[in-house]
Amino acid sequence: MPELADITNPDVDATADAAAPADGTGLGAFEALLHDERLTAAGLLFEVAAGLEAALGSQIDGHGLALSEFEVLLRLVRSPGGQLRMSDLARQVNLSSSGLTRLADRLEARGLLERRACPTDGRGSNALVTAEGRTVMAAVLPGHVALVERWLTSALEPAQLQALTGALRAVRAGVRPDAEAGARTGVAPGPA
Amino acid sequence: MPELADITNPDVDATADAAAPADGTGLGAFEALLHDERLTAAGLLFEVAAGLEAALGSQIDGHGLALSEFEVLLRLVRSPGGQLRMSDLARQVNLSSSGLTRLADRLEARGLLERRACPTDGRGSNALVTAEGRTVMAAVLPGHVALVERWLTSALEPAQLQALTGALRAVRAGVRPDAEAGARTGVAPGPA
DNA sequence: CAAAGGTAGTTGCACACGCAACTACATTAG
DNA sequence: CTAATGTAGTTGCGTGTGCAACTACCTTTG
Numbered sequence: 001m002p003e004l005a006d007i008t009n010p011d012v013d014a015t016a017d018a019a020a021p022a023d024g025t026g027l028g029a030f031e032a033l034l035h036d037e038r039l040t041a042a043g044l045l046f047e048v049a050a051g052l053e054a055a056l057g058s059q060i061d062g063h064g065l066a067l068s069e070f071e072v073l074l075r076l077v078r079s080p081g082g083q084l085r086m087s088d089l090a091r092q093v094n095l096s097s098s099g100l101t102r103l104a105d106r107l108e109a110r111g112l113l114e115r116r117a118c119p120t121d122g123r124g125s126n127a128l129v130t131a132e133g134r135t136v137m138a139a140v141l142p143g144h145v146a147l148v149e150r151w152l153t154s155a156l157e158p159a160q161l162q163a164l165t166g167a168l169r170a171v172r173a174g175v176r177p178d179a180e181a182g183a184r185t186g187v188a189p190g191p192a
Numbered sequence: 193m194p195e196l197a198d199i200t201n202p203d204v205d206a207t208a209d210a211a212a213p214a215d216g217t218g219l220g221a222f223e224a225l226l227h228d229e230r231l232t233a234a235g236l237l238f239e240v241a242a243g244l245e246a247a248l249g250s251q252i253d254g255h256g257l258a259l260s261e262f263e264v265l266l267r268l269v270r271s272p273g274g275q276l277r278m279s280d281l282a283r284q285v286n287l288s289s290s291g292l293t294r295l296a297d298r299l300e301a302r303g304l305l306e307r308r309a310c311p312t313d314g315r316g317s318n319a320l321v322t323a324e325g326r327t328v329m330a331a332v333l334p335g336h337v338a339l340v341e342r343w344l345t346s347a348l349e350p351a352q353l354q355a356l357t358g359a360l361r362a363v364r365a366g367v368r369p370d371a372e373a374g375a376r377t378g379v380a381p382g383p384a
Numbered sequence: 385c386a387a388a389g390g391t392a393g394t395t396g397c398a399c400a401c402g403c404a405a406c407t408a409c410a411t412t413a414g
Numbered sequence: 415c416t417a418a419t420g421t422a423g424t425t426g427c428g429t430g431t432g433c434a435a436c437t438a439c440c441t442t443t444g
Contacts, residue, residue, distance in 0.1 A: 015334035016251050016342070030330045033337055034270050041353065042244065042340045044360045049241035050286045051367035052234065059208050066400085078226050087422060094242045099401050101424055106400095123409045123422040138222045143209035145225055148234045150208070155363050161233065163355035167348055168236045173346050175243035215413060258430080291396055291431050298430095315392040315439045 055151045056144060063140045068093060069107060071142065072100070076113070077137050078130040083116065083128040091178070112136060247343045248336065255332045260285060261299060261322070264292070268321040269329050274322040274327065275308065283370070304328060 053067065060070045061150065071093045076082055086093075091101040104127055107113035112133035118124035129137075153161055172179060227229070245259065252262045263285045268274055276284075282292040296339055299305035304325035310316035321329075345353055364371060 016338040017254070027330075030333065033333045036337055038337055038345045039339045041357050042248075042344055044357055044364065045241055045244065045344070047368060047371060048360045048364050049237055051364060051371075052237065052256075054286075055367050056234075062209070068400085085422085094246075096402050097423060098403080098425080100401070103422095118422090121422080122409075125423070134222075140218075141211075141222065141225045145228055145230055146208040149231045151367050152234055152237070152363055153230045155366050156359055160355070160359045160362065163234050163352070164359040165236055165350045165360075168240045168357040170352065171344055171347050172236065172240050172243060175247050175343050176239060179239060179243075260430085277392085288432050289393060290395080290433080294430070297394095310392090313440075314391080317393070 010033060038135070052151055056147050059143050059147055060140060063136065065140065066137070068095065068102060070144075072103060072107065072127075073112065073133055073137050076127060077134060081124040081128075085118065086125050086127055089127055106134070210329070244343060248339050251335050251339055252332060255328065257332065260287065261295060262336075264295060264299065264319070265304065265321060265325055265329050268319060269326060274326070275322075277310065277320040278317050278319055279320055299325070 014087065057067055060067055065073070074091060075092050076084055077091060086100060086104070087097065093100070095103065104113060104115065111131055114128045114130055115125040116128050118126055119154050156164065248294070249259055252259055257265070264281060267281060267284050278292060278325055279289065280298070282289050296305055296307065300307065304322055306320045306322055307317040308320050310318055320343065348356065
C-alpha cells in the first residue's frame with residue numbers, strides 16, 4: 001500500500017481514500033467532516049450550476065432544444081467555419097462518443113446539423129451547423145444571454161464577477177486542463 | 193405582446209425572448225453575442241461544475257455509489273435525526289419525485305436507507321439513513337473531502353475562495369431562493 | 385359532516401446517456 | 415509492403431431520470 005504522500009498523485013482518485021481511517025478515529029471526526037467548509041463550498045458550486053441550468057433551461061427548450069443540443073450548436077457556431085470534429089465536440093460538451101453520435105443524429109434529422117467526411121482523416125466526420133441551425137441559434141441566443149444577465153451577471157458587482165471568473169478559471173486549470181488555452185481552431189490544423 | 197420592460201418578470205422565462213429581434217438587427221449583433229463575456233462566464237461555471245463532478249465521481253463510485261446516491265445520503269447524514277421528508281430531499285438534490293422514489297428504492301434494497309411513515313402526515317415517508325448507511329458515508333467522506341481540497345479549495349488563495357463562495361451565494365439567492373436561510377430542520381416542526 | 389381541491393408518493397412509459405463490442409481507417413514496426 | 419497497434423465513429427444493451435397518470439391522504443369550503 002502506498003503511503004499518504006501518494007495522495008498528491010492525480011491519476012488515481014482512489015488514493016484519496018488512503019487518508020481515510022474508515023474507523024478507529026471515531027465519530028467525532030466524521031461529524032466534523034459533515035460541516036466542513038470545503039464540503040459546503042463544493043456543494044454550493046453544484047447547487048448554483050444546477051439552479052442556473054434550470055433557470056436557463058426552459059427558455060432553451062421553449063425553442064425545441066435540449067440543453068445539451070444547445071451546447072453543441074453553440075460550440076459549432078462559435079467555431080471558425082462552423083464545424084468541429086466529432087470527438088473534439090464530444091469532449092467539449094462532456095459527452096461520450098456514443099452520446100454525441102445520437103445527439104448529432106437528432107440534430108441532423110431536424111436539419112440543424114450536417115456531417116462532412118473529414119478530408120484529411122478518412123475515419124472522421126466533422127459536424128457542421130447548417131444555415132437553419134444558425135437561424136435557430138440566432139433566435140435563441142439573445143433571450144439566453146438576457147437570462148444569463150438576469151440570473152448571473154447582474155446578481156454580482158463587477159468586481160465580484162471578475163473574482164468569480166478568476167477563481168473558476170483557476171479551478172478549471174486543474175480539473176479540465178485541456179480546456180485551457182487556445183480553444184483549438186475549428187477543424188484540423190490542415191489547409192482551410 | 194408585452195413590452196421589453198416585461199423582461200424583469202422572473203416568472204415567465206420566455207419573456208426573455210421579447211428582447212430577441214430574431215432578424216432585422218442583422219448578423220453583426222449575432223456574431224457579437226457569440227463572444228459575449230456573459231456567455232463565457234456562464235459556460236465557465238458549467239465547465240467547472242462538470243469537471244469537478246468528474247474529478248470527484250470516480251472516488252465515490254469506487255465505493256459503489258452513484259453521485260446522486262451520495263448526495264442523498266449526504267443530505268441525510270447532515271440532517272438532525274438522519275431523516276428527511278422525501279419531497280424535501282427531492283428538491284434538495286434536484287431530482288423529481290419519481291426519480292427520488294427509484295433512488296430510494298435502490299438504497300433501501302442495499303440496506304443504506306429506510307422509509308418511515310411520517311407520524312404527522314399520513315401521506316408521507318421520511319427517508320432515514322441506516323447505521324450501515326452511516327458506515328458507508330464514514331468510509332467515503334474523508335477521501336471525498338480530500339479530493340475537494342485537492343481540486344477546489346487548494347487551487348485558490350483563501351481570499352479567492354472567500355470571493356468565490358460569496359459570489360456563488362449571491363447567485364444562488366436569485367436562482368434557488370428556497371435554499372437560502374435556515375436549512376430546514378430535519379423533519380417536520382413537530383415533537384422530536 | 386360532505387364535497388372539492390390540493391399535496392405526497394408510487395408506477396407506466398419514453399428517452400437520453402454511458403459502456404462495451406465492433407468496423408473502418410490510420411500509424412508505426414518489422 | 416505487411417502486420418500489429420492505436421484511434422474515430424457507430425450500434426446493442428442496460429439503466430437512471432422526467433413526465434403524466436393514478437392512489438391515498440390532507441385541507442378547505444359549503
